Amino acid sequence: MHGARHAPRAHTRLGRSGGTGGRGAAVRVTTRTPRPAGPGRARVAQNGGSVGRAAPAIERAGPVESAERGDGAPTSAPPDRRPVAAGRFRHAAAVVTSDAELLAVALPFLQAGVRAGDLVAMTCPPDVVELVCAELGEAGPGVEADTALSLLGARAPDVLSSARRFVQRAEEAPSGRLRVLSVVDFGDRPAGWREGLRYESASNRLLQDDAVTSVCVYDRRRLVPEVVASAGSTHPELVQGHALVPSPAFRDPLDYIPALPWPRDPVEDTPPALVVGAAASLAGLRHAIGAVLAERVPDRDQREDLHLATSEVAANAFRHGRPPVSARLWTDGSQMVCAITDAGRQFGDPLAGFRPAHGDDLSRGGMGLWLARKLWDSVDLLPGADGLTVRLSTRLR
Incomplete structure (x- = not known):
């Protein structure tokens, strides 16, 4: 979202009626135009390790905790320093280089969520929604699409508000969990990349106590190398093979965010x-x-x-x-x-x-x-x- 008042965001349930030209579930897309993506010429200094390629994955759920404090008053209490891996929020990254690799991550993750009784959502550009829903098959009607669950469709405070509403809805689901597939796109400017890195890192504490399993897909075709390299630092886990594994490069948001580069515009x-x-x-x-x-x-x-x-x-x-x-x-x-x-x-x-x-x-x-x-x-x-x-x-x- 590039303004406080923006075009209608996508929020739709994937169903089998209607046509998208694919084999499976169709999608009714009523979304804003995503920010342009591309490598650009400006560069952001790297802040963390790179991540390996993704493969099919995903069935673990667990931890993290909210450490919000005041609005800048010098007397505000220090941020919560409890370990990030102590809550219920699971936040993993997958790096892909093709549609086949993207589907190898997305389909098992979404289908497993539907089987488990999670509230399952995608927050992806329309072309990715179309690609995935065409292959979802019987799981399609159990998956929603909403760009307001990521920076694709809203700024960070509004993304958190949307996440909160989804978490509340998920409490009524059989498993009590929310499962989200996100395709990362922070736009075409270094300021947007930095804002995206900051949000991905901060969410590990801001959503720490929520029953959420989230996989963020970093597509090398859409993103500059510096953004892809950040995935390991901003996600406690990585998709590897058929499992989620700890990210050795992960850094606590309270350390990572202050260390981000601050290039002049x-x-x-x-x-x-x-x-x-x-x-x-x-x-x-x-x-x-x-x-x-x-x-x-x-x-x-x-x-x-x-x-x-x-x-x-x-x-x-x-x-x-x-x-x-x-x-x-x-x-x-x-x-x-x-x-x-x-x-x-x-x-x-x-x-x-x-x-x-x-x-x-x-x-x-x-x-x-x-x-x-x-x-x-x-x-x-x-x-x-x-x-x-x-x-x-x-x-x-």
């Missing part, structure tokens, strides 16, 4: 559209940002969303950080980056903003980074010599 090397060296007040900073957005963001809905999120991030800097609070904003007409910096140095929760700081009780506040992650494509928390910078990046509509 090319637009940051152009003259800024806004420079505020030391904001005299929150109201003044909000007004200055709003004026630039009014001039540079043509879509009204997106303009209002971006202003709301930047205002919340600025409010965090004034309330929880230390002065001076500064801001810079760059845009080239298709891309926008906004960086808000304060002199605080005690922020330490890499999972902040994936969920509201105080859970479902939004009246308690703590929504700043959560709104930013919902309304901008990418949110980076960058500690540095000048303090903490929250860097927001998005494509413009």
